[in-house]
Amino acid sequence: MTQTRLAIVGGGIIGRTHADAIRACPGSDLVAIVDPFESGKSLAKDLECPHLETLAALIGLHPDGVIIATPNALHVPQAMTLIRADLPVLVEKPLGDTANSCAALVALSDRTGVPGLVGHHRRHNPIVQAAKTAITEGRFGTLVSGTISATLYKDARYFDVAWRREPGAGGPILINLIHEIDLVRHLFGEITEVTALTSNSQRGFDVEDTAAVILRLETGGLITIALTDAGVGPWCWDTTAGENPARFPAMPAVSHMFAGTQAGMSLPDLSFWTHEGPRDWTVPQVNRLLDRVATDSYIEQIRHFAAVIKGNETPRITLSDGARNIAVIEAIRGSITQRRPVPLGTHRINTSPKPKAMME
Ligand SMILES: NC(=O)c1ccc[n+]([C@@H]2O[C@H](COP(=O)([O-])OP(=O)(O)OC[C@H]3O[C@@H](n4cnc5c(N)ncnc54)[C@H](O)[C@@H]3O)[C@@H](O)[C@H]2O)c1
Structure with a gap:
């Protein structure tokens, strides 16, 4: 070779x-x-x-x-x-x-x-690949509703590097949220509308330290994302998925919860919930873990x-995926400055x- x-x-x-x-x-x-x-x-x-x-x-x-x-x-x-x-x-x-x-x-x-x-890199992660398989095989159904938490506490030294404090280059929307945008698009398809609010009340930099974002998908599903780099909590992919142990500890918590028409699924634990009988909130649900092969993303x-x-x-x-992710981020920025939902259209990748x- x-x-x-x-x-x-x-x-x-x-x-x-x-x-x-x-x-x-x-x-x-x-x-x-x-x-x-x-x-x-x-x-x-x-x-x-x-x-x-x-x-x-x-x-x-x-x-x-x-x-x-x-x-x-x-x-x-x-x-x-x-x-x-x-x-x-x-x-x-x-x-x-x-x-x-x-x-x-x-x-x-x-x-x-x-x-x-x-x-x-998350698309190379076996956890994401197992979730994607459950979706493409139809076991999850169509996404109805989802909740993503991206809660990180970045220590003060991280911000010694100037670009990480600067609008247009730093901030958790560009640095961290973009991974969630790519993950959502990879698992569930295109995002057609966004609504967002931000706060910089903790760090006081020109860039946000916290954001709340709502995504509407082409399939009709809605996903909310709670994002902060100034709040303490384990509910974040980076600190739960065990993807980069040299940098981050893997805490036993979930960061993503998705409700489909057929099943519920959380990540990164790959917990998969289905009703034992008819889909009905009065019927017990059973939980099993989806299989995955351990590899380093x-x-x-x-x-x-x-x-x-x-x-x-x-x-x-693809580079087109990267460009589309940026277009979603730009729409999120538009929603923040215009204080209204912003549509994205359904441009195809x-x-x-x-x-x-x-x-x-
Ligand atoms: N995939 C991920 O999970 C992930 C994680 C962290 C960072 N990133 C991305 O990686 C990029 C770098 O982030 P980082 O945290 O490693 O930043 P960093 O500041 O630690 O590293 C950037 C490096 O680029 C060097 N550099 C600056 N100008 C250069 C030039 N003209 N030519 C060559 N080198 C130059 C700097 O000296 C520095 O060593 C960012 O775009 C960030 O968003 C991705």
Whole structure:
């Protein structure tokens, strides 16, 4: 098997997670970390990996693919430079800072056939895959109502990095909520209308620390999301799913509760509730756990990226998905500023562009 040579641009917190995943993924090698600043240099030193300062130097190295793990505002320009240089990219979420800039990136990838993925890694998680299977097999039915809690308490040091306090780059709507948006769209389909309120009463930054969001789905279901990075509680995917034990403890709590026409399902415990007889609130319900295979989402993401680069798989989370997630976030921002529900329309997500290797 030929090794897939991957580089990481941005050697910060998530850059390290990707580096560990590449090293743990058979068939992939980490060939460079590109980051002109101290954090990237020291990560490269720790990992005894070549360190570069510019994208131009990276392009000269001809890696097979590049992971972009820099601050949000750099994602689209860096991805465009790399795609123009014929290099497939895995871009961390959020794909970009505006839906328009994301659309330009989607168009470039479509035109060139150079593939791109977005780092909404939960779609690689076996818990999400088990939930999706129950939905696609019809055991859950159609989503009627859902409740998602994203309760995180981020310590003060997290906000020492300036962009995390800045509107348009930081804040839990862009950094954390976008994962929930992608998860909802992946499991239940398109979002057609949003309503939201925010508060910054705890931290007092220009960006929100708390939000309440309601989503209307194309299928008619409604989902409410309670989001905060300043409230204490375990009810959050990151702190319950055990997905990144190097960073977060896995607390025994649920963060997602979905009511379907046939069953109820909570995550990440994969509890699946159905009536013992007719669907009726007076009839007892039985609970069982859905099966899942234990795999590491970040390692699976790297395996998938390598398979996309080789033309053996098509992107599971396309650049169009990333762009649509940003469009939902923009609508949420619109709802906050206009103090009203905002419709999104039912624009369809393109199928991912065929990777070059598949076109040839
Ligand atoms: N998928 C996830 O669950 C997840 C988790 C955390 C962060 N993220 C995303 O990853 C990105 C990075 O987040 P982070 O928390 O690791 O941030 P961070 O600040 O810890 O790391 C960013 C790194 O980018 C480097 N950098 C800045 N400008 C650069 C440039 N021009 N070229 C190369 N490197 C440059 C910085 O020196 C720093 O090392 C963000 O977009 C964030 O939303 C995703």
